[in-house]
Amino acid sequence: MAVDDLWYLSRRDPVTDERRPSKRHGRGKRWRVRWSDPNTGETRTALFERKAEAERHDADMRSDISRGRYIDPRAGRLTVAEYAEQWRAQQLHRDSTADMVERAFRLHIVPVLGLLPLGDARASHIRGWVKATTENLAASTVHLVYSYVKSMFAAAAADKLIAASPCVGIRLPEIGDRDYFVPEPEQIHRLVDEIADRYSPIPYIAAGCGLRGSEIFGLELDHVDFLAREIHVRQQLKRMPGQPAYLGELKTRTSRRTVELPEVAQLALARHVERYPVREIAIEDRTDPRNVHERRARLLFLTSHHRPLHRSNWSTVWRTAVRRAGLPAGFGLHGLRHYFATLLIHNGAAVKTVQLALGHSSPMITLNTYAHEWPDALDRTRALVDSALGARPTGVVSEARS
Incomplete structure (x- = not known):
């Protein structure tokens, strides 16, 4: 490592012992590290106008x-968009997840941060992106993206492309309680009546x-045990944009x-198989990635x-049935x-x-989604404690201390 003065030659004049100016004297940055x-x-180099800056960098x-802790300064010149492509290609995502990640970068990340060099990214850039994104997306989607x-x-930090991640101290929008509509039994029956037979x-x-x-779309006839009244869930039907559906x-x-098959579903399935005999179709099976x-x-x-399906x-079949059923x-x-x-x-x-x-x-996902559906949990907790400890009689504390 060295600091070079580019305005003067390293060899001195043999007669005067003075430093001789170089061809670039007075032009461009003078100091090179x-x-x-x-x-x-x-060999890496960096140019500076002032000697103090060059010595500090050295x-x-x-x-x-x-x-x-060395980070190649050139590595940080990769833009967010360029590195995002590399990063996505290295992830062990399933097809559907990979598609979701690709759309998140293409629609919500690259348009705002894409041209920013990795090495220039600061927490302020991420905070600005979060604020802009929050105006267009639901809070839960902002958290995901x-x-x-x-x-x-x-x-990028682990690969030593940048010294540290800018995603530090970032405040995200709060996710409110999930408000979803739960139909009544009569509405489900009406939906069945309105959907294509x-x-x-x-x-x-x-x-x-x-x-x-x-x-459901991936269910095969062999997955339904009508006698035991069970459904064996073993696969799902998936389809990526522009590609044929596959298992x-x-x-x-x-x-x-394995889930239990209630009578209403069992009878509906039995009628369905009778009216629409199962046909074999050729389809790609990716349930085992190795085969x-x-x-x-x-x-x-x-x-x-x-x-x-x-x-x-x-989607069109479903939306039509929902509208006709009044949901x-x-x-x-x-x-x-x-x-x-x-x-x-x-x-x-x-x-x-x-x-x-x-x-x-995990149970945590279930709790996060449906915790509010256990409304009597606190009441049961109080009842259990009251049953075990009872009510403390008046005067017990004073009597014990006397």
């Missing part, structure tokens, strides 16, 4: 290299078994489960053209899953029971 990159061994480089930004900058068991499966929409892994490890292959599947629900071709606009199939959960809770089901029935990855 040279050091060896400890990671690659390549000292910083020496200190960072000796302490193992911010988690991608934070993970990306943490990776070939899909009529779907609301009963969602409301009576708690399955996600993609899990994929379930959302979480605990999503693989992706095409196979014949006997899906319970297909379109009238014998194609798999997915969000795109299902709130925007009410989704997931709302029937909420019905199932609240039905269990209000009839005394424990958190763990609800978690397993819904296939949540």
Whole structure:
């Protein structure tokens, strides 16, 4: 490492012993700092106008290299958009998650932060981005998108592209209580009456078994045990934009489960199979990432053209039925899953029971979503304590001290 004066030659005049000016004397920055990159061994340089600045930079480089904290100044020149592409490519995301992350960066992150060099990013930039994003997105979505930004900058710091992440001390909008509509039984029956006949068991499966929409669309005939009155959830039907539908892994490890089949859903399914005999179709099976292959599947629900159901071709069918049934606009199939959960809770089901029935990855997710559905929990707690300790008689304290 060294600090060079570029305005003068290093060799002095042999006669006068004075330093001779170089060809660039009086032009450009005068002081150059040279050091060896400890990671690659390549020579790095930086130019400064003042000697004091150059010496300070030289000292910083020496200190960072000796302490193992060296960051190549050129690494931080990568823009957020450029590094985001690298970061996303390295993540072990499932297809649906990868698609969601890609859309988050493309729609909400890159338009604001994309041109910013990584090394120039400061907490003030992130705070400004959060404020701007909060004006257009729900608080829960801001939290989700911010988690991608934070993970990306943490990776950049771990890769020593930047000295530290700017995502420090960032205040996010508070997430209010989730307000979702839970239908009455009569409304569910009306929804069944209004939906296309070939899909009529779907609301009963969602409301009576708690399955996600993609899990229902991925059901095969062999997954239903009519005698034992059980449904074995083993896969889900997924579709990425511009690609054919396929059978994929379930959302979480605990999503693989066996749920009880209530009579109303059992009868609806039996009638459905009788009226719409199951046909085999060819579909790609990605349930095991190590063995992706095409196979014949006997899906319970297909379109009238014998194609798999997915969000795109299902949405119009569902919205029409919701409107005709008089349910709130925007009410989704997931709302029937909420019905199932609240039905269990209000009839005394424990958190763990609800978690397993819904296939949540942890009880905490169940609690975070449905904590307010256990309204009598505090009353039961008070009753248990009162039953154990009773009421302390008046005068016990004074008598004990006398």
